[in-house]
Amino acid sequence: MMQEKDEKMECTLDIIDFKNIGEANYGSKFTNLSILATSGINVPYAICISSNLLEKEIEKYLVNKDEFQNYFKDIESTSGCYLLDTYPKIERMISGFHFSNEGKEFILNNVVEKFADYNVIDFAIRSSAIHEDDKLNSFAGIYETLLNVTFYTIIKSLEFVVVSYYNYRSMIARIRTGNYSYKIEMNIIIQKMVKSKISGVAFSKSAISKGQPIVEWIYGLGELLVSGEKEANVYYPNQYVESEHNELLDEVIVNIKKIRNILGYEVDSEWCYDGEQLYFVQARPITDIFAIGQPIDNIFEIDRLYFDTNLEFENKLLQCKNIYRGYTSKRSPKYMLAKKNNIQTGKGYVIHFNFKGLKKNKAKIEEICTGNHFEKFDIDVDDTIRQNIIRKNFLWDYLKTIFGGYDESLKHTMIIREFISGEMGCISHLLENGNVYVEYSTDGLLTMNRGLAKCESLIINKDKTDTYQFSGEYWNDIEYFTRILNNPSIMIEWVICNNQAYFIDFSEEFRIAEMSIDDCSNRVIMPGNVSGPVFYMKNTDIMNKLSLSPGVSVHDINEKIVHNPKFEEILAEIKQLDDKPILFSEKPYAVLSLFFDDVKGFVFKSSSLLCHLSILIREAKIPTVVCKENFDTYACNCREVMIVNGDVKPI
Template sequence: MMTEMLHSMESLPGKYRHMAMLSEHHPVPPLTLVTEKELSTWLERFDEVKFAVTNLEEHIMITSGAFLKKDLDEIAQQVRRLRWKHDATASLKAMLKSIQGSDTSLNVAVRSACQAEDLSQHSFAGIYESVLNVESIDQLKAAIIKVWCSAYSVRAIMEKLEAKVIGSAESMNIIVQQMIDPELAGVAFSCDPVTGEDTLYIEYVDGVGETLVSGEQVAKRITKDAVMADHQQVFEQLTTVVTSAKDLLGGHVDIEWAYQNGVVYLLQARPVTNVRKQATSTKPQFACYELYDELPGSIQSELPAYALYFNRKRKPLHDIGKHFGCGEVGAVILELNRHALDQVPTQQRILDLFFSERQVIDFSDAVRQLTVSKEELIDQLKRLMTDPNRLHYVVLRDFVRGQYGVITQQVLTNEGPTLVAEVSEDGLLAMNRGSAVSQMLSLSAPDANTLFSGADLRVLHDVTTCALEKLGDIQIEWVFSNGQFYALDYSSVGESPVVLTDNTSVMSPGFARGSVFVVESSEALENYSIAPSMSLTDIPDASVYGDLFTSIIEDMQSLSRRPIIFSKRPYAALASLLPYVSGFVFEKGSLLCHLGVLLREKQLPAICDDQLFHQMTHGESFELDTVSVK
C-alpha cells in the first residue's frame, strides 16, 4: 500500500513520506496511512469538527491567546463530538488486512502523521500521542480518535503557536503500523544531539523504544570505539540506515529503530531541527524581578521582546507616576520552570505579589494578555508549561479594571491647548480598542471631580504635564479604582492633535464624499480589536484577520469611489480598512481610541454621531464634512 502512494509523494506528510522512501532500501514494518479524507467517511461530524477546531486555532493565533482558556475549552468540546459510523468497521478490517495479511491476529501501533510535523525547523517530536499494542477493533477505533485529537491538546497548540503553524488547517493523518517484538530499540542521530558534532550517536533500551523516549528506562550507548560483539550487527546496520536517511532528508537526521532476529527495522525518521535550544533544568528554578526596576544585565539577553518592551517603555511613566503619588499595580517578570511552580511555597509567593482579583499573563510571543482570576492563576500557568524542565520568562501584572478607564491628553480648543480626560465606565481596554462609550472632561473644570468620588484630579494634570515634557506628544492611559488613579501606559499621538468642538463628536477633521458602507459589529471584530496582536501604530494587513475582511474589501474595491464606513464603534481592527475608505461615521465611541490616532495621522475624516449613524442606509450617497461641525 505504501508503494501505491509514492506517485503523490509531495502531498504526503513528512513522517510517512520519509518512511515510504526509505522502505525502498531498508526494512520497515508494514504500515499504512489513514488520511483525513478517510476519517471523514468513517467518523460522524468529522468535517464539522475539523472546520470548528481550525477556526478556533485561527482565533487563538490572531488574538495571541488572549482568550486561550475559552478557546481551548471549546476545542475540547468539539473533539468530544466524534463518533464512529456503524459501517466503518468493515473499512478498518480491510485496512488491517492490507498490512497484516489478516484482520484476525491484530497487534499494531497507531501514530500521528501530521503535515505540520517533522519539519526542518520544528520536529514536534513527542507532542502528539502514539498508542502501541492495539489488539482489537475497538482499541483501534479509540486509538485513532486519541491520536487525531492529540493535535488539539494544550501541549500541541502551544507548540504550534511557537512554530507559527497554528490555524493552518494542516491535515492530521494517522499511521497504522505492524508491531514487532524487538530485543533492542532506540534512537540514532547522524550528529551529536547536544554538540552538533558530525558523528553517529546511538542510544538504546531493552524491548520497545517508547520506554527510552518517554524516559521510563535509562538509555545505554553504542559507540564506534566500544561496540560489544552482540551489538556489532546493530551498529553496522544503523550506520547504513542513518547515512541513507541523511542523504534522503538532505541534512542531519534523528531516527527511531528496533532490532529483531538480526534485523534493524526503521520506525521513524525526521530531520534534526535547527532551533535555539531552550534552557532546561530537572530541578526547581525560580527568580522574580520587578517589571519596572532596572533589570540585571545577566537576564536581559534571555528575556522575550515584549518583556523588554514593558520595562523600557513603561518604566519612565511608572517613575513619573510614583513621584506624584499614583497607585502602583503588581507587575513582575518570573523566571521559573514547572518543577518550581509545583511547589506550594512558590505558588504562595507568586500570589502574594498581587492585590487584584485578576491578573494578566504574558507567557510567550504567541500567548499574550491572557487575563485570569487570581484563584486560577497557578493552574493556568501550569497548563501553559507543558514541559516541566523548560525555563520560562513570564510577565505577570495585576489587572485593574476599576470604576473608570481614563485617557488624558493635550487637545486644541477655541481657547488654545487644554488638558482633558476622556472617561468611560466601559474600562480602559474597551476605550483603546474602540468598543467603549465615553465622555470628555476638562481637567480644569470645577465639576469634573463629581465622577471620581472626591479624588484629587491634580495627579492627572501633573503626571500628564510632566510626561509631555519628558516623553513628547503622548496620551496617558489610566484606571481609576477605589479612589486611586493608576497610570498604566502611554501612546504616541504623532503630529495630529485632537481638535475639540463644542459637541466633542469630531474624531478626525476633514471632508469625504462616497457611498455609505455599513460594517456590522461581530464577536470576531471585537475580539480581534482587543487582541494584543492588533497594531496600535501601523495599519495592519487585513490578511492577518483571516477571512474577516475578505468579502468586505472585495465589495469596496468594486465601487467607483472609496466608501464611507458606518460602524457602531471605532473598533481597532477596522484600521485594516483604512487604505480602502474615505471616512468613518460611528454611532458612539472614544475620541482618543487607537483607531482615532491612526485616522488623524492619515487625515481621514471621522465623527461620532448617533443620529447620523441611524439615518443613513447602506449604499446611499453621502458627504461627510467634519470641519463644519460645531
C-alpha cells in the same frame, strides 16, 4: 465480512506501505521508516493512512466545514488572544469524530490484505504529521501513540488519534510555528507491534561520547523511556562497562551508523529487541548533540519587565524579543519616572526557563501570584499567542498545558503582566491652555482605547477654580503625573483600582489637530467638509473582537486581521460602492483604521476623543463627527449625507 476495496479510493494511494510511498508527503516519520526498510534496516512492517483520506473523512463528519475553518482564521487574525474562548468551540465540533462506513471498510480491508496475521497480532498506532520529525520542529511527544491495539479496536484508536490532532496542546504547538491551518496535516501509521524485552533510543553522535554514537536503554517498552517514566541506562563505544547486553548494544551502534549514512544526517532512532531480533521503529534528525546524555539543568530566571534593562544582551528573550521591545522601548522610561514620583504601576515579569526548571520553581510561580488585589495575568508566549488573560489560580495549569508537551530541556521565555481591570479606566491629556482633560469609563481602559466604551469626561482647570466632580486621591495623582510629563501630544492611560490610580501606558499623537471639547450633541473629532453615500456597518460582534485583539495598537495593526473572513466581507461591500462612503458606526472601533483608504469620513453614535481611532483619524485628517441624536435616522434612512462644519446633513 470484508467487501472488495473501493477502486476509486485505492487509486489515490490513501493507504500505502513501504514499497509504494512514491513522491507524496506522508510525513518524515513514515518516509524515513520506508527508506530504512528498503535499505536493509529491520523495521516492523507498517502501512500509512494518508492525510488526504483523513481530511475527506473529517469533511464528511463536520456539519459545517466553513464554521470550523473560520474558527482557525479567527485565532490567526487575533494573534491567539481568543484561543481559550475559541478552542472549546473547535473541540465540540470535532470531539465525536468517526469514520464513515465506507472509510471504515476501506481501512480494515487494507489491514486484512497487508497483515496476514491481522487477527492474532497487536498494532502500534503512530502519527506521521507533515511537520513532525523534521530538522526545524520535532513535535516530539505532542501527538498520540497507542500501543497494543487489536484489529477490533483499530478504528476507535484511529479516531482517537484524529481527534487528538485538534486537542489544545497539539494546536498550541502548531500555532507556535505559525501553522493555523484547520486541515489535518497528519498521516497515521499502523505498525506491527513488537513485544520488546529491551528498548531504547540511539544517537549517531553525542558530545558526551566525544562525537561517537551513544545508546540509552531500559527493560520493557521504549515509550517508558521517551516519556521520562523510566531512567535510562547509557552505553557508548569504549565505555568498558561489562553488561550481558553489550553484544546487543554494539549491534544497535552498528545499525545507527548505517541509518546515519542512509539518511545523510545525524539521527536519533528508537529501537526495540524482542529477544530474537533487533528492530528500529523511528528515526529523526538530532537537534542538539551537546544535550544528549547530559543531565538537564534547571533553568528558571525572573526579571522585571520595565526595570531590568539588560535582558537582550543576556540572550534571555528568545521568541519574546519583539514583544519585549514593543512593551519596553516606549514604556520603560515612563515607568521609571512614575516610580520616582510615587505613582503606582502594575507589575510585569520576564520569565526565562525550561520546563524542568519551571516544575522545580512552582513555588516561585505561586509567589508572584500572591499579594496585591489583582486576580488575573496577561500572558505573552510568543508572536502567535498573545495577551491570554488567565486567572492567577489557573496560571500553573495553563503553563503546564502550553509548555508541558516539549522536551524538558528546551528553553522558553514568556512575559507576564498583572491585568489590572479595576473599577474604572481613565485617559488624561494636557490641553494647550494648561487644563487637564480626562475621559473615564467603568467599562475599563482596554475598551476605552479600542473604542468600545461608554465614556464621560471632565476638565481639571490649571488654576484650581473648579471643584472635582468626584472624590478620591487618584484625581490628584492623575493631574500631577500628567503635568509632570508636560506633553500635549500624549494621551496617558490609567486604571483606578481600590481608590488608587495605576499608570498603565500612553499613546502619542504625531500630528496634533484641533479637538472640539464640549457637551453639544455633535462632537467634532476631526473638522472638515465631505459628502458621500452612507455605509452603515452593522456587524458589531466582529468589530468588537478584532479591535480588542493584541494585533491592534495605536500605530500598528497586524495585517492578518484583514484575512478574517467576516472582516473581508465588510471590506468587499465597501469596495463595491460606486463612490467612497461616509461610514456610520455606533462606536469608534480601533480596527476601523484599516478602512481609511476606502472611506471619506466617519459618523459615530458615541465616541471618545482620546481613543486610538480618534488619534489616528486626526493624524490622517479624515472628517469625523459624533452624532448622538440623529444617528439612527441618517444611518438607516439616508442614501447620502455630507459632513459640514461638524454637522451631519442628509443630501
